[in-house]
Amino acid sequence: MSVVHQLSAGWLLDHLSFINKINYQLHQHHEPCCSKNEFTTSVHFESLQMDSVSSSGACAAFIASDPTTKPENDDGGNYEMLTQKFVFRPELFDVTKPYITPAVHKECQQSNEKEDLMNGVKKEISISIIGKKRKRCVVFNQGELDAMEYHTKIRELILDGSLQLIQEGLKSGFLYPLFEKQDKCSKPITLPLDTCNLPELCEMAKHLPSLNEMEHQTLQLVEEDTSVTEQDLFLRVVENNSSFTKVITLMGQKYLLPPKSSFLLSDISCMQPLLNYRKTFDVIVIDPPWQNKSVKRSNRYSYLSPLQIKQIPIPKLAAPNCLLVTWVTNRQKHLRFIKEELYPSWSVEVVAEWHWVKITNSGEFVFPLDSPHKKPYEGLILGRVQEKTALPLRNADVNVLPIPDHKLIVSVPCTLHSHKPPLAASGRCWLFS
Secondary structure, X not given: OOEEEEEOOEEEEOHHHHHHOOOOEEEEEEOOOOOOOOOEEEEEOOOEEEEEEOOOOOOOOOOOEOOEEEOOOOOXXXXXXXXXXXXXXXXXXXXXXXXXXXXXXXXXXXXXXXXXXXXXXXXXXXXEEOOEEEEEOOOOOHHHHHHHHHXXXXXXXXXXXXXXXXXXXXXHOOOOOOOHHHHHHOOOOOOOOOOOOHHHHHHHHHOOOOOOHHHHOOEEOOOOOOOOOHHHHEOOEEEEOOOOOEEEEEOOEEEEEOOOEEEEEOOOOOOHHHXXXXXXXXXXXXXXXXXXXXXXXXXXXXXXXXXXXXXOOHHHHEEEEEEEEEEEOOOHHHHHHHHHHHHHHXXXXXXXXXXXXXXXXXOOEOOOOOOOOOOOEEXXXXXEEOOOOXXXXXXXXXXXXXXXXXXXXXXXXXXXXXXXXXXXXXXXXHHHO
């Protein structure tokens, strides 16, 4: 179950369980071999594991295989339906230690007393001048003052609520204390290489010639369609309407498309195919690439300006009373932008602010709660699209449930960059609690 524990403060989630419940099953036709135990394959994706065997083979750990023999194929011969099940690599959620331990955090504070601390509390510096000491008071800028005020406001909420959920997790065995001896003997995790080419593909799509509305038709993946190329997927909505996973190959890399799902491979500036899709959505979750110093230094990905984010056509994509969820960093400038500019421009009313608290497998915060550098929590702003009086309600009898404020989502984060926890599981618990 994805929701491990639910309390009044929020939810303790199992992100790994949620991913593996998506049912990443791939069905393939296979001609039976003359000799038994002849057909065996093993494939490893960047963050997934898959083993498959025929009816005469043995099933490996983590994997289910369900071969079924069909009467005959197109040539009149028999064939097997081979089912391959993919699961997410569990070691990618093996976060046994905080990213910065409290002891290291304290040492860093002491060694940096003569420097301005980034995004946190600055120290008074004692300067020795000709045998005399005088103190120089460092003046905080407005952004730093806002950040300290915000942290002070939500600190007890984060601390008390997280500890309650962590205690429940330790009691049930979902979280487990790590002994010092075991911790020292733990082996480092080898992460998959960050070789995803999707950003490059989206950049390529942006420079393609504009298509007319007729050419923006939806592409539906059919069974064992190996003729689909990158060009076929650009600037159109791709659907997998089957009950099983489809595999597509883009620039030599394989991607799994879950059952009953669709996607648009495009830059955010080329969203006309999604508008031509002529569907609206009851829930929209956006995770904008916010501008910050870390992104500028690492050059890991491009970021969007506030103006570019405002140009996302949310009003045309949102159904009446649509719930809009926006992930945001702890920078107060971004929080104010969402509440005071972005949501009003989309006719969205802010209804709640939730917090994702990141912990280790033993229940520690991944960063010290009061770290001036990075906090162990991130925010998400929930808003409701406002009905226009000129338009009739979709269903006048539908009651829109109120959304509770300041709920916590506590989970062990994925070690892959920027993987957010599932909101569907916690949302269902809130709706039916």
